[in-house]
Amino acid sequence: xxxxxxxxxxxxxxxxxxxxxxxxxxxxxxxxxxxxxxxxxxxxxxxxxxxxxxxxxxxxxxxxxxxxxxxxxxxxxxxxxxxxxxxxxxxxxxxxxxxxxxxxxxxxxxxxxxxxxxxxxxxxxxxxxxxxxxxxxxxxxxxxxxxxxxxxxxxxxxxxxxxxxxxxxxxxxxxxxxxxxxxxxxxxxxxxxxxxxxxxxxxxxxxxxxxxxxxxxxxxxxxxxxxxxxxxxxxxxxxxxxxxxxxxxxxxxxxxxxxxxxxxxxxxxxxxxxxxxxxxxxxxxxxxxxxxxxxxxxxxxxxxxxxxxxxxxxxxxxxxxxxxxxxxxxxxxxxxxxxxxxxxxxxxxxxxxxxxxxxxxxxxxxxxxxxxxxxxxxxxxxxxxxxxxxxxxxxxxxxxxxxxxxxxxxxxxxxxxxxxxxxxxxxxxxxxxxxxxxxxxxxxxxxxxxxxxxxxxxxxxxxxxxxxxxxxxxxxxxxxxxxxxxxxxxxxxxxxxxxxxxxxxxxxxxxxxxxxxxxxxxxxxxxxxxxxxxxxxxxxxxxxxxxxxxxxxxxxxxxxxxxxxxxxxxxxxxxxxxxxxxxxxxxxxxxxxxxxxxxxxxxxxxxxxxxxxxxxxxxxxxxxxxxxxxxxxxxxxxxxxxxxxxxxxxxxxxxxxxxxxxxxxxxxxxxxxxxxxxxxxxxxxxxxxxxxxxxxxxxxxxxxxxxxxxxxxxxxxxxxxxxxxxxxxxxxxxx
Numbered sequence: 001x002x003x004x005x006x007x008x009x010x011x012x013x014x015x016x017x018x019x020x021x022x023x024x025x026x027x028x029x030x031x032x033x034x035x036x037x038x039x040x041x042x043x044x045x046x047x048x049x050x051x052x053x054x055x056x057x058x059x060x061x062x063x064x065x066x067x068x069x070x071x072x073x074x075x076x077x078x079x080x081x082x083x084x085x086x087x088x089x090x091x092x093x094x095x096x097x098x099x100x101x102x103x104x105x106x107x108x109x110x111x112x113x114x115x116x117x118x119x120x121x122x123x124x125x126x127x128x129x130x131x132x133x134x135x136x137x138x139x140x141x142x143x144x145x146x147x148x149x150x151x152x153x154x155x156x157x158x159x160x161x162x163x164x165x166x167x168x169x170x171x172x173x174x175x176x177x178x179x180x181x182x183x184x185x186x187x188x189x190x191x192x193x194x195x196x197x198x199x200x201x202x203x204x205x206x207x208x209x210x211x212x213x214x215x216x217x218x219x220x221x222x223x224x225x226x227x228x229x230x231x232x233x234x235x236x237x238x239x240x241x242x243x244x245x246x247x248x249x250x251x252x253x254x255x256x257x258x259x260x261x262x263x264x265x266x267x268x269x270x271x272x273x274x275x276x277x278x279x280x281x282x283x284x285x286x287x288x289x290x291x292x293x294x295x296x297x298x299x300x301x302x303x304x305x306x307x308x309x310x311x312x313x314x315x316x317x318x319x320x321x322x323x324x325x326x327x328x329x330x331x332x333x334x335x336x337x338x339x340x341x342x343x344x345x346x347x348x349x350x351x352x353x354x355x356x357x358x359x360x361x362x363x364x365x366x367x368x369x370x371x372x373x374x375x376x377x378x379x380x381x382x383x384x385x386x387x388x389x390x391x392x393x394x395x396x397x398x399x400x401x402x403x404x405x406x407x408x409x410x411x412x413x414x415x416x417x418x419x420x421x422x423x424x425x426x427x428x429x430x431x432x433x434x435x436x437x438x439x440x441x442x443x444x445x446x447x448x449x450x451x452x453x454x455x456x457x458x459x460x461x462x463x464x465x466x467x468x469x470x471x472x473x474x475x476x477x478x479x480x481x482x483x484x485x486x487x488x489x490x491x492x493x494x495x496x497x498x499x500x501x502x503x504x505x506x507x508x509x510x511x512x513x514x515x516x517x518x519x520x521x522x523x524x525x526x527x528x529x530x531x532x533x534x535x536x537x538x539x540x541x542x543x544x545x546x547x548x549x550x551x552x553x554x555x556x557x558x559x560x561x562x563x564x565x566x567x568x569x570x571x572x573x574x575x576x577x578x579x580x581x582x583x584x585x586x587x588x589x590x591x592x593x594x595x596x597x598x599x600x601x602x603x604x605x606x607x608x609x610x611x612x613x614x615x616x617x618x619x620x621x622x623x624x625x626x627x628x629x630x631x632x633x634x635x636x637x638x639x640x641x642x643x644x645x646x647x648x649x650x651x652x653x654x655x656x657x658x659x660x661x662x663x664x665x666x667x668x669x670x671x672x673x674x675x676x677x678x679x680x681x682x683x684x685x686x687x688x689x690x691x692x693x694x695x696x697x698x699x700x701x702x703x704x705x706x707x708x709x710x711x712x713x714x715x716x717x718x719x720x721x722x723x724x725x726x727x728x729x730x731x732x733x734x735x
Contacts, residue, residue, distance in 0.1 A: 001133040003043035006035055007124065009088070009144035011048035011074050015065065017056070024068055028362070030386055031141065031166075033239045034459035038139075038467055039073065047075045047128055049088075054078040075131065077124055086116030092144045093321065095178075100143060100167050101287045101381040102174055106326050109179050118147060121187075125151035132159055137470060140191070142166045147183065150190025160474035163191040164234065164466060167383040168409070169201040172208045185213055189224055192473045195234040195466050197384045197409040202233050210627035217627070225709050225720045230473055234466045235413055237458040238386050243393035244455070246366045251396055262367040268312070269371075272350070276311045276436060279372035281365075281387050282379070283320040284357070286330050289380040289405060289422045290317060294337045294353070296378075296428035301345050301352060303426075304433055309350040311436070314372060316356045331357075369394040374435045376403045377410075378422045384409040388417070389454055398444040398451075401435035403428075413453055416446035485706065485717045485728060493684075493704060493728075494735045500682035503541050506671050506695060509548035509555075511655055511688035512708045513722055516623065520550075520612065524558050529722075532729050537563035539733075543577065545674060547667050549659065549691060551614045552581055570652075570661060570691060571670030572616040584673075585616075585665045591649060592618055595660055598640055606633045616662055623656035634658065655689040668694030675700065686725055687715075 012032035016023040026032065039046055050065065057065065062078075069076055079087070090113035098106035125148055128138060132152075139162040140148050149161045175181060185208060188194060196202045206217050216223040220231050250262075258266075269275045278297070282288035297313050317334065321327045338355045345352045360368070369375075375391040385408040392402055392414065404410065404417040411419050420431045485493075497503070510516055510523060517523040525533075536544050545565035548555060552568040552575070559566060566575040575581045592613070599611045599620050608625030611618070620637060622630045637658060641651050650663040667687075675683065675698075683703040685695050696705045696714045707715035708725055719725050 001136075002045040002131055003133050003136050004038065004041060004045070005128055005132055005136065005138045006039060006044070006046045006141070007128060007138060007145060007148065008046070008048045008141040009092070011046060011050055011069070011076065013050070013069075013072065013074060015050050015052060017052070022061070022065060022068070024072075026072070030236065030238055030459050033242075034236070034463035035139075037460060038463060043133070045073055045075055045131060047124065047131075048077060049079055050076050053084060054080045075127070077120075077127055079120065083116060083120055086113045087120040088144065089321075089324075091117035094324070096143045096146075097167070098286075099174065099178060100170050102168075102170060103286060103381075104174065104177060106286070107177075114180055121145060121147040121151060124148050125155070128152060129155050132156065134158055135474075136160070137467075137474060138162070139164070139467065139470065147187035148190075150187045153190035160193075160470060161191045162193045162195070162466060162470040163188055164195040165201065165383075166197070166236070168381060169196060169205045169208075171204050172211050175204070175208045176212065181208070181212055185209055189213075189215075189222060189229055191229060192227075193466070193470045194229060194231045195469075196231075197233070197235050198412050199233050200412075201383075201409075202231055206231060207628075214623065214627070223709075223711070227710065227720075230469070232469065234462055234469075235409065235457070236384050236386070237454060237460075237462045238389045238393060239460075240389075240393050240451075240455045240458045243366070243369075243390050244396065244451075246362070247370055247394035247396045250363075250366050250370055259363055259367055261364045262371065265367065265371040272310060274310055276307075276374065277372045278311060278313045278374045278376050278432065279368060279391070280313060280315040280376050281368070282317055282377075284317040284322075284327065284331060284334065285320050286326060287379055287381050289378045289407075290315075290330070290334055291337060292380065292422050292425060292428070293376060293378050294334070294341065296425045297353070297376075297432070298337075298341050298344075299425055300429040300432045301341070303429055307436065308345065308352075309347055311432075312351070313353045313376075314356075314368060315353055316358075316360060316368065318359050319357065366394060370396075372400070374401045374403060374432070376432070377408065378403065378405040378420060378428065379408050380405070380422045382408040382410075386410070388414060392417075392447060392450045393454055395447045395451065398447045399440060400447065401438055401443055402446075402450075403431050403435055413457075414450050416449045483716065483718055484710075485719055485724075489717065490728065490731055494732055496704075497682060497732045498735065501541055502678065502680050503543065503682040504675065504678065504680040504684070505536060505542060505544045506547055506674070506683070506685040507545070508667075508687035508689075508692050508695075508708075509546050509550055511722070512686050512692075512725065513546075515722055516655060520621070521554070528726055530561075532726050532733075533559070533561055533564060535733050536729065537561055537577075543674075543678065543680075545671070547571075547671060547687075547695065549617070549619075549654070565674075567667070567670050569614050569616050569665075570667050571665045572662070574670060574673075584670060585662060589616060591646070591660075594644065595641075598637075598644075602633055602637050606630070609633075616665070617659055618661075619654075619657050619659045621657045630656075652691050654691055659691075666694040667691055668698035671695050672698050685715075 012027040014025045094108045135158050137160045141164050149163050152159060152161055209215050209222055210217050222229040280293055282290060338353050341353050342351055369391050377385060377388040388402060388404050388410045402417040404414055404419055405422040406419045407422055418431050418435055420428050513529050514523050514525055536542050545567055546559055547567040549570050552573045555566045555568055563577045565577045572585055573581050574584050595618050599618055603609045603611050606625050609622045611620055648663055649660055652659040685699055686706040687695055688708040693714055699705055705715035707713040707718040710718050
């Protein structure tokens, strides 16, 4: 069993099958480097797919692979060709990738791909659950595994789960298009800590959580029953020393040690006076803005002819998903555009675009970075873009200019770059001119500032910052769990219950016995609730009161159990077991005529809200409205109400509802009257919102108070949700 498990779609290793044998090469990418210090821990494991189809590997070969992976503390998830096609090439890269990068037109929504996506996430889950230690930590990475956090949490709630998304999270208006949006969000919310590269992505995610799931969000926390999920920003860095030191080493190389590429680049610079190289490096992907970059360079050559034969664009595009139709079209368009520019502007001694369509070795990459005077990194949408950071890291002499798209996550950190809008081609052309004419002093100042940031906040810092935040979250959860009703607590309550002769159950309704619904009239008691209440009332030792804000007509209609006590409108009306309704407080309700127009006006101006008028209360419900609009309206309405309140009225801030009622009546005063008229030796009180706090505060010291949902409360214990409370009652009755 392992204390820490790292999970990604692909393992940090490349396995190649050659003539019946296997070549194992560890990945040198940013993620593998950043997580190496965490992964080196003796009780750590990395889980993922090898990149090989299971049909191509026999049992003997698979055993050999597993033995070698075990030595590296890696563990594989096996995928067959159909699973790879539907899960990886399908849902992950034909749907989620384009959607999250705002390319809606490329997204394909097919149920078979979604089924495969769920199936593979379940396969990962089963594998991880079988290997994680009690109270262990799991760190999950990226968009292929968005459902995995919830799957693990449901089976192993003791495990602390972190999730990091390496691509953008789109705005609510884009994300809402996804057919299985609810499942995806709930999957992510199985995590205890969720990380994004930038605050924009964090904000978009929280906006979708509020608008689609209608969950409470407090700053960067999602309140989900008894759980609080932290959502924060952790911009990923690079291995700064690796690139900086490699550049320094290349700078000192003598001629015989230089690569052929380096010699070629130097030769062209010598032959042309004031020659400048502009570097463009990307995977060939529609998110990278390659076409717009080429078009802007063409505009530059036309707009600033004085730079003809002096400026060359070095464009490296790494092959990516070359079998996908969209990528084939992009490759064709790129080839044609490069051909057109070179055809229109090339001379005998000068070709404006040098185009490389291939992967490049690390040494050649460093030579490209160092030989270039300008890097033009202009994606139309990019989660971070580490290439921009790598270019800056190779500026050993602090010279050079980075032109960077404001649509790349890196732009939030590299603010000393020349930032551009990748859709404004003329502005991009002008940015090249600006970069070519930037003074050396300005270049050095900008690069010095950016290098300080990159050297300090490197990839190891990123990994450790996230992991430390995850461990802190785990510690906080363990401290909070002291109030949770667990098995030992249930045993104590059971003994107390069995010894008692005269028991009182004082129970709120909405959010306590049943879940909230945006239409209150729909939130009727389930068969399980009615069954439990019948069982409780059948025991003559028990007196059960439902203490609710609901009106007496709703309670009579839906909780028609003769031996059940009912309290309506927070205590204005009481119906003892086997009795009739009594008005607990006689009041003049003329005050409502002043408030109804105000409440109705706010409802008219806030779509999704409505007014509920009870005999002695007036309630404005805002559960179904836009959460950000609601925040504004709530402040406005509270301000108006406070200016109108008299000493006889009070305002209650409930669960997505604001209520005005009589100041002398609340749940605390009514349960006091119930308790004082009886000699109970067992009192259990349960509620979920602020109106129930009055009950908790009014209870005798030896009472059992239970908050439904983990929120700030004066209650002694908590359960996660109404279902857990019902299970507790079932246990007490059957013990």
